[in-house]
Amino acid sequence: MKRLSNLFALLLLWTSGTFAGECSLRGTGDLGVVIERASGSVQIIETSGNTAIARVTGLGDLSHASVVYSRDERYAYVFGRDGGLSKIDLLCARLVKRIIQSGNSIGGAISQDGSLVAVSNYTPGGVKVFDADSLELVADIPATWGNGRRSKVIGLVDAPGERFVFSLWDAGEIWIADMKDPKAPKITRFRQIGRNPYDALITPDGRYYIAGLFGEDGMALLDLWHPERGVRRILDHYGRGEKKLPVYKMPHLEGWTVAGGRAFVPAVGLHAVLVIDLATWQEVGRIPVYGQPVFVEARPDGREVWVNFAFPNNEKVQVIDTESLKVVDTLEPGKGVLHMEFEPRGEEVWISVRDRDRVQVYDTASHRLVRELPAQKPSGIFMTWRAHETGL
Amino acid sequence: MKRLSNLFALLLLWTSGTFAGECSLRGTGDLGVVIERASGSVQIIETSGNTAIARVTGLGDLSHASVVYSRDERYAYVFGRDGGLSKIDLLCARLVKRIIQSGNSIGGAISQDGSLVAVSNYTPGGVKVFDADSLELVADIPATWGNGRRSKVIGLVDAPGERFVFSLWDAGEIWIADMKDPKAPKITRFRQIGRNPYDALITPDGRYYIAGLFGEDGMALLDLWHPERGVRRILDHYGRGEKKLPVYKMPHLEGWTVAGGRAFVPAVGLHAVLVIDLATWQEVGRIPVYGQPVFVEARPDGREVWVNFAFPNNEKVQVIDTESLKVVDTLEPGKGVLHMEFEPRGEEVWISVRDRDRVQVYDTASHRLVRELPAQKPSGIFMTWRAHETGL
Numbered sequence: 001m002k003r004l005s006n007l008f009a010l011l012l013l014w015t016s017g018t019f020a021g022e023c024s025l026r027g028t029g030d031l032g033v034v035i036e037r038a039s040g041s042v043q044i045i046e047t048s049g050n051t052a053i054a055r056v057t058g059l060g061d062l063s064h065a066s067v068v069y070s071r072d073e074r075y076a077y078v079f080g081r082d083g084g085l086s087k088i089d090l091l092c093a094r095l096v097k098r099i100i101q102s103g104n105s106i107g108g109a110i111s112q113d114g115s116l117v118a119v120s121n122y123t124p125g126g127v128k129v130f131d132a133d134s135l136e137l138v139a140d141i142p143a144t145w146g147n148g149r150r151s152k153v154i155g156l157v158d159a160p161g162e163r164f165v166f167s168l169w170d171a172g173e174i175w176i177a178d179m180k181d182p183k184a185p186k187i188t189r190f191r192q193i194g195r196n197p198y199d200a201l202i203t204p205d206g207r208y209y210i211a212g213l214f215g216e217d218g219m220a221l222l223d224l225w226h227p228e229r230g231v232r233r234i235l236d237h238y239g240r241g242e243k244k245l246p247v248y249k250m251p252h253l254e255g256w257t258v259a260g261g262r263a264f265v266p267a268v269g270l271h272a273v274l275v276i277d278l279a280t281w282q283e284v285g286r287i288p289v290y291g292q293p294v295f296v297e298a299r300p301d302g303r304e305v306w307v308n309f310a311f312p313n314n315e316k317v318q319v320i321d322t323e324s325l326k327v328v329d330t331l332e333p334g335k336g337v338l339h340m341e342f343e344p345r346g347e348e349v350w351i352s353v354r355d356r357d358r359v360q361v362y363d364t365a366s367h368r369l370v371r372e373l374p375a376q377k378p379s380g381i382f383m384t385w386r387a388h389e390t391g392l
Numbered sequence: 393m394k395r396l397s398n399l400f401a402l403l404l405l406w407t408s409g410t411f412a413g414e415c416s417l418r419g420t421g422d423l424g425v426v427i428e429r430a431s432g433s434v435q436i437i438e439t440s441g442n443t444a445i446a447r448v449t450g451l452g453d454l455s456h457a458s459v460v461y462s463r464d465e466r467y468a469y470v471f472g473r474d475g476g477l478s479k480i481d482l483l484c485a486r487l488v489k490r491i492i493q494s495g496n497s498i499g500g501a502i503s504q505d506g507s508l509v510a511v512s513n514y515t516p517g518g519v520k521v522f523d524a525d526s527l528e529l530v531a532d533i534p535a536t537w538g539n540g541r542r543s544k545v546i547g548l549v550d551a552p553g554e555r556f557v558f559s560l561w562d563a564g565e566i567w568i569a570d571m572k573d574p575k576a577p578k579i580t581r582f583r584q585i586g587r588n589p590y591d592a593l594i595t596p597d598g599r600y601y602i603a604g605l606f607g608e609d610g611m612a613l614l615d616l617w618h619p620e621r622g623v624r625r626i627l628d629h630y631g632r633g634e635k636k637l638p639v640y641k642m643p644h645l646e647g648w649t650v651a652g653g654r655a656f657v658p659a660v661g662l663h664a665v666l667v668i669d670l671a672t673w674q675e676v677g678r679i680p681v682y683g684q685p686v687f688v689e690a691r692p693d694g695r696e697v698w699v700n701f702a703f704p705n706n707e708k709v710q711v712i713d714t715e716s717l718k719v720v721d722t723l724e725p726g727k728g729v730l731h732m733e734f735e736p737r738g739e740e741v742w743i744s745v746r747d748r749d750r751v752q753v754y755d756t757a758s759h760r761l762v763r764e765l766p767a768q769k770p771s772g773i774f775m776t777w778r779a780h781e782t783g784l
């Protein structure tokens with residue numbers, strides 16, 4: 001395996017060289033990027049031959065970075081922690097534009113029609129909306145509440161109907177921004193939804209927006225088909241509980257995964273994956289796993305769910321059978337498994353192994369390692385198929 | 393509108409000219425093709441600006457043609473009625489290769505990993521499997537049954553696990569072909585599944601394969617998670633019934649659509665869309681509509697279902713609200729509405745209007761016509777997002 005890795009390192013250098021400053025005539029449906037958090041760079045990868053194509057550098061602080069894609073799957077928008085918003089051309093492997101749009105930001109989203117990119121900011125608290133082509137500012141939505149204070153914004157997602165939805169950490173609110181007239185966002189505000197929403201998700205159909213609450217147990221649910229019904233509380237037991245369990249890393253709620261009418265959800269602070277019935281929003285199962293789950297991701301066919309874990313259990317990945325609700329396999333990629341990304345039709349999954357400076361590719365039928373690529377402290381992996389999905 | 397159309401015709405000629413023999417450096421996530429059945433051509437379109445890019449000709453008999461895409465979304469494979477299999481390069485707008493692989497064929501599929509393209513044939517009856525790169529024959533699967541006769545093959549789909557599934561019209565059988573070793577397909581055969589399966593579909597997760605039966609009522613269901621349980625009969629009332637209703641066009645079963653745990657299904661011979669509970673496979677609703685439905689397609693967010701109709705009602709499209717189960721809008725694109733294709737995140741839908749030589753684009757929030765493009769007797773519309781889906 002060591003010799004193989006060296007070979008790939010050479011290959012990588014060669015392809016980087018080949019593509020630097022040039023552009024590649026190719027389809028973009030099988031591309032992706034790997035965040036290299038320590039070096040402020042991304043690698044562009046392709047999943048047909050499982051190779052690295054190029055590296056793009058100069059992207060600033062990429063801790064907790066995330067990525068969305070243009071609707072043509074040519075451009076990646078990278079949201080950095082330092083308020084940086086970078087637009088990368090995957091075909092020409094170059095940074096098209098980079099702006100620092102705030103002091104501190106936490107992710108973003110692209111609108112349904114692909115024309116707008118929104119970023120959620122901590123400092124100053126609010127959402128800024130940019131033209132996806134030019135990165136010119138289109139709208140600034142300050143998250144103001146009581147006495148003109150501004151709240152940190154988290155859990156920003158796109159929703160059908162050219163809307164963005166997000167939560168206000170300090171204010172305990174959920175806002176919908178209707179962007180049909182981009183320069184005049186129409187805001188719908190839901191107050192007192194719970195204390196300190198820390199992250200949120202939207203179901204794959206774009207109907208339900210769900211925010212996790214750091215300040216209390218339970219979650220806040222908004223039915224976007226019926227905003228007039230307001231926000232209601234679900235899963236009252238969901239959270240750290242009365243014992244205030246030690247939580248090594250708050251789970252990513254976008255790690256919620258839906259398969260066969262049920263959601264598979266990381267339990268907060270527990271070594272367990274919760275199974276939630278989406279018709280009743282009740283917990284219907286609890287699957288013991290190896291550590292505190294971070295991402296819980298369904299293979300696209302819904303037959304398996306793959307789970308990674310918080311420190312100190314972050315060297316393993318477990319596979320759950322969604323029918324028997326049992327762990328059927330445990331893999332050990334190595335210390336620092338930070339993210340997993342399935343290819344769109346699910347035949348392979350890419351796993352970033354930070355402490356080994358590797359990205360691994362597994363065959364999902366056999367669970368066997370089929371490829372290993374060098375990467376500098378890799379974290380998130382994001383593939384272009386996300387361009388075609390809501391809320392990703 | 394007339395002047396607008398002329399303008400687009402000019403634009404089309406101009407772009408065709410520009411792109412002929414050249415290649416375009418661009419993303420491929422927002423591309424698609426429109427089948428022009430009478431002239432044996434396709435138009436390449438893009439959905440970001442809603443324009444036609446180029447026309448590719450020389451594709452033979454395209455009645456009942458369908459399309460699948462390479463996993464990088466660069467190449468379209470067009471299945472013609474005449475046994476022709478054509479590979480088109482969307483970026484260079486040219487025919488890469490065309491083979492006549494049988495005397496008469498009826499659709500095809502691309503394998504999960506994108507390496508194999510399969511075609512289902514009437515004459516001689518069977519499935520042929522080709523290398524997706526070269527279109528070299530990889531495997532020939534004759535559909536032999538009693539006394540060495542060969543059956544027509546229909547309802548061919550891809551399934552997770554590098555499998556193809558298809559039905560035998562004459563034999564009344566369903567076969568699974570496991571292609572993990574492409575040169576030695578492993579066939580699993582289900583006999584006596586019902587008389588004359590005429591079309592089939594697979595649920596979006598790739599789990600359930602369902603064949604419609606022309607020779608009797610009801611449908612044949614195969615759970616691909618549990619092939620050992622065999623094929624069972626569902627929806628015993630589904631079909632033409634005892635009265636043998638006149639059927640102007642057998643509905644396309646790939647027109648089945650799943651939204652919120654329910655399937656919306658064209659009734660055979662009736663002016664109705666059936667609502668099926670996917671947990672019980674029972675009919676739970678019946679929605680009266682304007683004609684015999686052909687395609688019943690869910691907007692990607694599942695909130696609406698759009699329906700077109702068989703002759704003589706093929707000038708209208710109806711929109712059903714999936715919550716109230718009522719028709720909420722009726723559009724009149726014009727005579728010969730043959731197909732509808734949603735953009736992947738659902739903000740717009742493309743509709744082919746054969747007798748008006750037009751393709752129309754509607755905004756799905758307002759249901760308003762936003763663009764009209766000239767096309768020669770357009771039928772199927774297929775966008776590249778299908779590359780990322782199972783069974784399409």
